[in-house]
Amino acid sequence: MAELDERRSNVQESLEQVTELLRRHRRNLLQRDAPLRPEQAEELVHKRDLEALQKTLDQLHPADVAYILEALPLEERLVVWDLVKTERDGEILLEVSDAVRETLIAHMETKELVAAAEQLDTDEIADLAPDLPREVIQDVFRSLPVEEREQLRAAMSYPEDAVGALMDFDMLTVREDITVEVVLRYLRRLDEMPDHTDQLFVVDREEHLLGLLPVNRLLVTDLDVPVSKIMGAVSLKLHPEEKAQDAALAFERYDLVSAPVVDGDGKLVGRVTVNGVMDFIRDETASEMLSAGGLREEEDLFASVWNSVKNRWTWLAVNLVTAFVASRVIGLFESSIAKIVALAALMPIIAGIGGNSGNQTITMIVRSLALGQISTANASKLFAKEIGVSAINGLIWGSVVGLFAFLIYHQWQLGVVMTSAMVLNLLLAAVMGVTIPLLMQKLGRDPAMGSSVMITAITDSGGFFIFLGLATLFLV
């Protein structure tokens, strides 16, 4: 009876149905090229399948069609895309991932793209714009009324991570001197209200934002009360140049559904809604996950091998350089290793655990920085805490690895060197784990980006150096 499951499995079924229909479709295409096939009949089957497919697609939510397109290999994706009703092209293009959108747009003609874009609101056109050919944008631009042209120009002028890029223009405004009854009469004349309208914006003649009128308050207030009596103060105004990340934090913190965007003069220019914020958060999270995993950008699941290689090579190249450095550090101690081969087998343990411990510290610091919890006042406390944690972990796990070394190589001095190296490398990891993100923040860079690679490089090379250095001093 699980409805959500049911709905999901409906979408899943549609995907399977699409795949099956496509398989039959392709079989038919293949047979059509064969010399002896019963032409007419096959043609009909083929046609009927495509019609069934089209009918299935027509019934799906644009987001579900987008999901199906993303899950299909390129060739089949394009067959399905051709079956999607032209008037739905725009909204589906908005829903698919960047990588998949590129494959779809590459397959469309200028005319089709212009038609797709023209069905959308100006803020949505702006979202698509970076992926559209220049002539499409120009055509669309010419087809818009003056006011929308201005909106499009404005929306396209903001970087992807600015509030301006999240903003839409679907807001309802009222004056403060009218009564609730007049507002309700005005609303009743509309065919429908924009999505996510939880509040109307109260403005003066020059569009300066004066207050907020929650729809819900409108419903529980007597009809003869003027708007000015029940409107709420504007506790949070966004500006188009502000960071979308900060707006997202505000939506999360204050549980907003929509928020006004005003320009430098306090004039209302647009609004941000929670669904735009959720999409932004999802994209942000995805790109953080991807970059933490060493992927430069979202990869189409069925990207060509070559595109995937390009997407991944930066990370591998960076890591190769750090691996070379670590290798040369080991190279310095080759004569020690030649004398005590056990060192070669034991050294990755010191480096590895140091890297893990450093990454734990970095994860915590990066998160606290993102939440704005770290100030210069408490940084020294953090250092002290992390050093304490590392010292304890170093002693505990250092003793374990020391014992391990002793049990295998029956040399207690080796065990002592292991333990000391572990303590020192974990302390190095703690100090660098706090320092690196704080320093990157200070330099105005994103502390989440690349911190992990740096700490691992340091604890690898540092771990090898500390362990082999101590061994050379005391054992060789």
Next chain:
Amino acid sequence: MAELDERRSNVQESLEQVTELLRRHRRNLLQRDAPLRPEQAEELVHKRDLEALQKTLDQLHPADVAYILEALPLEERLVVWDLVKTERDGEILLEVSDAVRETLIAHMETKELVAAAEQLDTDEIADLAPDLPREVIQDVFRSLPVEEREQLRAAMSYPEDAVGALMDFDMLTVREDITVEVVLRYLRRLDEMPDHTDQLFVVDREEHLLGLLPVNRLLVTDLDVPVSKIMGAVSLKLHPEEKAQDAALAFERYDLVSAPVVDGDGKLVGRVTVNGVMDFIRDETASEMLSAGGLREEEDLFASVWNSVKNRWTWLAVNLVTAFVASRVIGLFESSIAKIVALAALMPIIAGIGGNSGNQTITMIVRSLALGQISTANASKLFAKEIGVSAINGLIWGSVVGLFAFLIYHQWQLGVVMTSAMVLNLLLAAVMGVTIPLLMQKLGRDPAMGSSVMITAITDSGGFFIFLGLATLFLV
């Protein structure tokens, strides 16, 4: 003029003000213990400071107070917490992170906790319940009216990751046979509507959910139209036992503000709102980030060293075991290393790059699995693609490391072994990078958890084995 920045810096300023006031407060406390201080005057200053602090706190949104509490070390946090008005305790406890909530609750008496909980809605009490002492829950329970008692019992019975745990009971219901005018009159009798009420739920006498009545449609419809004419079909019903993760996906995909929750008989039992979903997503993302970094749970920034050690030790222990295994793999080839010491310096390169490449594959597969884009039908295509990418990367980077080895050790055979080992280890990484998450998914486990540790363990030990094995066969 950036308002958002301004607001943020207001909160930031409050934090600094709080810190400064606390500093003075402590200095006063210290001086009070000193024998020669001008007692009365200091006392006054001290009192005045605390009053100023209290005033600042009173003006802040509960979420902002929560942020300040999280950013303060334990001792100062408790001073601030004591200044928070009792009637705000409940909502602030809801906002702080789990780790910080524990420190606050540990500091409160049973009576205070009961009072705090009683200010909350039943679904909110259920959110706090896991952290509250048993006797507090019992007291709260006894103080509730029967209907809310049932709600609390129900809400507490669902696991944290179920829709039931996200659900609240603040929904408005109407019958289908009344007119818009009657609905509006009914609403106008309310003092206020619950937050995030974007739709009313249409039910029959037995509370079976019949349809949805968007508030916005209510506003644009003529007064004499009956509800049944304008209510929308229920396109998505949630069930309390369903996974919160799936509900979150539906909210994102279909841009919802609220959705009804029904029981097995189709009776309306509650609703889920977008703010609950956003909190859930934030918590999920945080715990994924933390677990990817090897932290078991969110750590209070100022947790004691000992609590931090406990939070981190599982991950270090697991990694220690995999490091021991890798160490023993190297141990197998000690006699080869003794003959060619260069092997010791080169082997970490093979292992490291293998781990990086494997993690790239896993990141992509885990993400596609989460989005439901991978089926048995396309799994083989994915394998083929990943193997292709690895083969190309292996040849490119393998040649680079081979050249590196040749340039340093002037032995072309060593270079060839490096290149071959690199290709083989990247292929291993590709195969395991696809297999591990698919297998974990099949076994009903979360593919995001632990995949990274497993692939690194395999490419480390595998890389050492392949490289040293090839070297032993062809060079020694």
